[in-house]
Amino acid sequence: MDTMTETNATATRDDATANDTAGGGRIRVAVVDDHEMFRAGVIATLRTEFDIVGQGADVDGSIAMIARTKPDVVLLDVHVPGGAGGGGTEILLRSKGLSPGSVFLALSVSDSPQDVGAVIRAGARGYVTKTITGADLISSVKQVHEGYAVFSPKLAGFVLSVFQGGGAEGLATGERPVHDEELDRLSNREQEVMRLIARGYTYKEVAAELFISIKTVETHMSAVLRKLQLSNRTELTRWAADRRLV
Known part of the structure; x- marks a missing residue:
């Protein structure tokens, strides 16, 4: 997503008044990533299609932001500092009761089975890597908001094994289909x-x-x-x- 990282950092900070746009019919999105320039680039790309209602860079701040803004979709990095050390998965789990209507799409540089498995089992609707293009990211946000699951193609094999209960990672929690x-x-x-x-x-x-x-x-x-x-x-x-x- 080179075009994102090169975009001028014009994104606004968390804005509690963003809720005023909720009646406009656009999908309301929050972005969580601890890398400021990348986060700004993502927001600059998404704001052409969505209402950006908040952003976060650490666990506790992101949870507070999600509870306050109650976004439709949370774009979530897996490795976020703070909290009890659980990163994006911790944010997802702790935010469920605070904003039950939000769906989560993981956006991470990591494609490790451990990271993918953890965030899927925590309830993420999808998982895409940061090599994704801006157009595909916009499409992915729309799809998860509509109720579909979205995953990067290179993750397909592992994701299938998780849903089928196969592999050590997929069985780590004792889940069975x-x-x-x-x-x-x-x-x-x-x-x-x-x-x-x-x-x-x-x-x-x-x-x-x-x-x-x-x-x-x-x-x-x-x-x-x-x-x-x-x-x-x-x-x-x-x-x-x-x-x-x-």
Whole structure:
């Protein structure tokens, strides 16, 4: 996100009066990141589409800001100083009761399984890395606000393992996937294709991610829709989102 980091730091500070814009219909966003220049660049990019209602650079200050402004979406770095040392995950957990209507999208330089797993289990709606473009970040904020889960493509394999209960990190809290008769109709490969398609991948991108041909993706997708008695990608995305599979 080089264009963001080079943007002149014109972002405003936390503004309690930002709530006055809530009636305008625009998504209200708060940005949490301890790097001032990067935070300013992100805000400058997002403010063309959203109302920026607050920003934070540490755990306690960010929690207070979220409680006061009650944003629709919180863009959250994973590694934020202060508090009890839990960083972005601590902010998310402590803010749930203070602003229950807020959804969280992690934006971090880290792509480690530990960081991704921790913030997902804490309740983040998505996780994208700081290599994301400005346009894709705007799109990601809109998608999580609409109820969809959003993840950077390179994180897809690990995210799938978390939701499937696989891997040491995914099992760290003893979580297991809930039994679902409809989901059980799908083979493991069909479930992988289903999750990626529901997350917005094209057939070409799914083929590259799973190292299979586009024709094979099409075959699996047809089987998924038939077994789930769905008509198209939009219905599949809603079906998966309702079950928190993406």
